[in-house]
Amino acid sequence: MAEYRCFFCKRTISEDHVRRRVRCIYCGSKILFKPRTVETTIEAV
Numbered sequence: 113m114a115e116y117r118c119f120f121c122k123r124t125i126s127e128d129h130v131r132r133r134v135r136c137i138y139c140g141s142k143i144l145f146k147p148r149t150v151e152t153t154i155e156a157v
């Protein structure tokens with residue numbers, strides 16, 4: 113199970129949440145990245 117991290121509040125978000133909508137469930141940010149892999153930033157349009 114992959115985890116993403118919020119670019120702004122630095123909290124981790126499970127991939128399950130990101131699949132539904134690319135958005136931080138804590139602060140509402142739309143910019144998340146994967147901390148463990150090569151830093152891939154995904155941004156919702």
Ligand SMILES: [Zn+2]
Binds near residue numbers: 120121136139140
């Ligand atoms: Zn956040």
